[in-house]
Amino acid sequence: MRIGELAERTGASPRLLRYYEQHGLITAERSPNGYRHFGEDDVARVGRVRDLLEAGIPIKIIKLILPCLSGGEDIHFPVPDPGLLAQLEEQRDRMTRKAECVLKNRDAIAAYLDRVRGPAEPARD
DNA sequence: CTTCTGACA
DNA sequence: TGTCAGTA
Numbered sequence: 001m002r003i004g005e006l007a008e009r010t011g012a013s014p015r016l017l018r019y020y021e022q023h024g025l026i027t028a029e030r031s032p033n034g035y036r037h038f039g040e041d042d043v044a045r046v047g048r049v050r051d052l053l054e055a056g057i058p059i060k061i062i063k064l065i066l067p068c069l070s071g072g073e074d075i076h077f078p079v080p081d082p083g084l085l086a087q088l089e090e091q092r093d094r095m096t097r098k099a100e101c102v103l104k105n106r107d108a109i110a111a112y113l114d115r116v117r118g119p120a121e122p123a124r125d
Numbered sequence: 126c127t128t129c130t131g132a133c134a
Numbered sequence: 135t136g137t138c139a140g141t142a
Contacts, residue, residue, distance in 0.1 A: 034130095
């Protein structure tokens with residue numbers, strides 16, 4: 001399929017898909033006219049890239065773990081490379097700190113809501 | 126009409 | 135990221 005269809009099916013704009021390809025997050029074959037050509041599996045791949053990006057993981061790290069994603073959400077490293085592990089440990093710690101920050105602010109907002117709206121309203125969480 | 130590359134806000 | 139230009 002061409003970039004337009006992949007864009008429709010993934011929710012990512014063609015502009016963004018070209019950006020992903022430019023940074024090695026996805027690969028595309030080229031038609032003689034220069035048009036990018038993607039496969040069915042790229043729909044899922046783009047989805048995974050977007051999930052990782054949404055989690056705040058830098059493209060640099062995504063490129064490292066993307067080839068280790070086997071269709072599912074699981075990650076596996078056949079031959080753990082020291083350098084790779086170090087970068088992933090660093091990323092894990094950043095994510096931990098970010099998660100703590102998010103939780104902290106969520107609790108603050110929840111507490112605020114409880115005070116102004118009153119404990120009577122559930123609708124939270 | 127769709128896509129491509131490069132560039133600018 | 136969106137969008138504009140000038141093509142293929």
